[in-house]
Amino acid sequence: MQNDTTVSIGSVSLDGRAFLAPMSGVTDLAMRRIARRFGASLVVSEMVASDDFVKGSEESRIRAEGEGLDCHVVQIAGCDPYWMAEAAKLAAGSGAAIVDINMGCPAKRVTGGYAGSSLMRDLDHAAKLIEATVNAVQVPVTVKMRLGWDDRSLNAPELARRAQGLGAKLVTVHGRTRCQFYKGKADWSAIRSVKEAVTIPVIANGDCLTAEDAKRMQVLSGADGVMIGRAALGRPWLVGQIARALADQSHTEPTVLEKTAAVLEHYEELLSLFGTEMGLRHARKHLAAYCDDAKTFGSNVSELFRMQMLTSLDYRQVKRMLAMLYSECNDRDAA
Secondary structure (H helix, E strand, C coil): CCCCCCCEECCEECCCCEEECCCCCCCCHHHHHHHHHCCCCEEEEEEEEHHHHHCCCHHHHHHCCCCCCCCCEEEEECCCHHHHHHHHHHHHHCCCCEEEEEECCCCHHHHCCCCHHHHHHCHHHHHHHHHHHHHHCCCCEEEEEECCCCCCCCCHHHHHHHHHHCCCCEEEEECCCHHHCCCCCCCCHHHHHHHHHCCCCEEEECCCCCHHHHHHHHHHHCCCEEEECHHHCCCCCHHHHHHHHHCCCCCCCCCHHHHHHHHHHHHHHHHHHHCHHHHHHHHHHHHHHHHHHHHHCCCCCCHHHHHHHHHCCCHHHHHHHHHHCCCCCCCHHHC
């Protein structure tokens, strides 16, 4: 494990040990900016298909956007060394400080194209992708993987060794196999075998919900840091709280005013990033998660209020409702 408070990824030194995971349809630029401002040590873009990105896909461009981030990380996915190398060049040329390779996504639409976690069934081909990506850019390259394809092929330590030998500067390991998808519990102890196989930093991922989880995850895995995924939906400040907890600093819950400002900022930036019509649709998963967070901390969010917020096509009404979300007002249905 590196020193007590920081992780270095090649030449890039971070200010903590808690990362926001790349999540398709979730870690948009607005969420990443907010999470970073609340103290996340590193934030990673949504997964970008390498060939689509290079060919000029607007969706890929938006996913890979990093304006306003002090350390921008783009995650790329694919199965062809040429497209992976070209995508890495494009990402670095557009300001990415780090390029991450996705070898862990379990989705059938990704593995069906021999990308994501399907690469853990062919480590020779996975190595070719890593080599092409590393050789294409001057910025550090990292790799995200799972424990293996299934329980009979827990080959993450070998993939990590190969990645390090080819020049990767960090690996992240989700403590499940691909065949588990997100079922059962992530096996944090199993990540230790990866940590023991390499000298580059290892980040543990999977089922980290709280600061207490993060501390236990580090102890069991021996990892240098933790990556938080689904638990940060509706709580972009969570990753920063965990980073401070791992550094033995105060990690109190943000105030009502801080949360309200953050959710309004997130909503407004989504409308700006995607346009009003698409932004309204994209925002719904975030709005639902913010409602859940508000209820957890005592706000009186009725089902009618929640439904009105998620289905409204009037962005002004939604903004008014968001401004009320964390208040203790009981008369919400009049929004």
